[in-house]
Amino acid sequence: MNGVLYRVRESIGAVKQTEKVVAQYILQHPEEIVSMSVQQVAANCYSSPAAVLRYCKSIGYEGFKDFKLKLAGDLSIISLHDLEKEPLEPGASLENIMSVITNNNVQSLYESLQLLDKEELTKAYRLLVDAEKIDLYGVGSSYLIASDAVQKFMRINKVCTAYSDFHMQRVSAVNLRANDVAVAISYSGETKQVIDCIKVAKSQGAKVIAITKYADTAISSLADAVLFVAAKEDEFRSAAMTSRMATLNVIDILYTACAHEEYDEALLHLRRTHEIIQQSGEKGGRNS
Structure with a gap:
């Protein structure tokens, strides 16, 4: 497709x-x-x-x-x-809602897969592999995606941050350096807070990866690597449903590509994080 x-x-x-x-x-x-x-x-x-x-x-x-x-x-x-x-009509049955929501999410994933350029994807994950620090910027549901990315990449020992507070995003951006990477997440590609942060990051010499819709946007024009996602939202799905699914899928692709690039080391870190989480769970159970 x-x-x-x-x-x-x-x-x-x-x-x-x-x-x-x-x-x-x-x-x-x-x-x-x-x-x-x-x-x-x-x-x-x-x-x-x-x-x-x-x-x-x-x-x-x-x-x-x-x-x-x-x-x-x-x-x-x-x-x-x-x-x-x-689109879902007023009075739609639960079965119809189940079918439409699922199929629209699947369609978004299919279309996003075809929009992903292999060269841009390779450039993006190589930047992440070599990054000393990764900053992720997003507002609203895009911040939730950024937070999801942090918990993934930290498990393979990548230093990364995602702040919900805009001022902290700017503070983090101004402390980036030439070997660091900023990841801008915005489906519209025009989120002012995200644009501001990546401008600050670029001024410090950091590279920028943009995850956004297929269009010539402010964010894509500032990025060193652009990864496009597709979405089909209607009035009742304005909470970025399909775009969220498509963007999470791109994050999963980047994370997996980075992990496989340094397979043995990543596997070691994954085992260590799994063990420490298991230990904390056992302690919590004994103290309860």
Whole structure:
């Protein structure tokens, strides 16, 4: 799956009007597009073949043929897994809620996997492997993701911090150095507090990894490595449900890649942390 329809949806607010009509037509007729020529698409959306080609290239494809090939692959997976679901309607049954929420989360993970660039991912985890200290910045649900990352990376002996207080985030950022890494977590890519922190971190020479949505955002423009995630939120899922799942998955990928890079050492630290946690549990049980 190539995340084609997600890229198209996200591009609508960023492309020119002549290309916007192409994107809207694709979203309305994805199945038909696969068997159409570039001239047919252009005629149907009152555009030009050149505009259709420009649009396909603007969202990362070599041309219209490459776009159609990737779209066909996406549609087959969507059909196989029944991923495309209508928004929940008022009075939806519990069974419907279970199905829609689960399928939207699965869709987000599928699309995010295809948005991840291998070179950017390699760059990101190598920065984390070599980092003397890792700072993670996030607000709201993004802070919870940052906190989850801290408890993972600390288990393999990586020095890392995540503060919920914005002022402490700034204090931590100003104490970073050239061998340190700041991880910015913001689905919108425009969270002011996070932008402020990574600007401070960069001023100290630290490298920046951004985990954000597929778009040209302030955070992605400041980062040394950018990892895109996909999400499909509706009015009742504004608490960053699918974006949270997708971002946690990226954190898990980075953590596992780092652990495998230094496999024997990481395994030793994991065993030690497991043993000390077990010991604290036994002591707590005896004292109760």
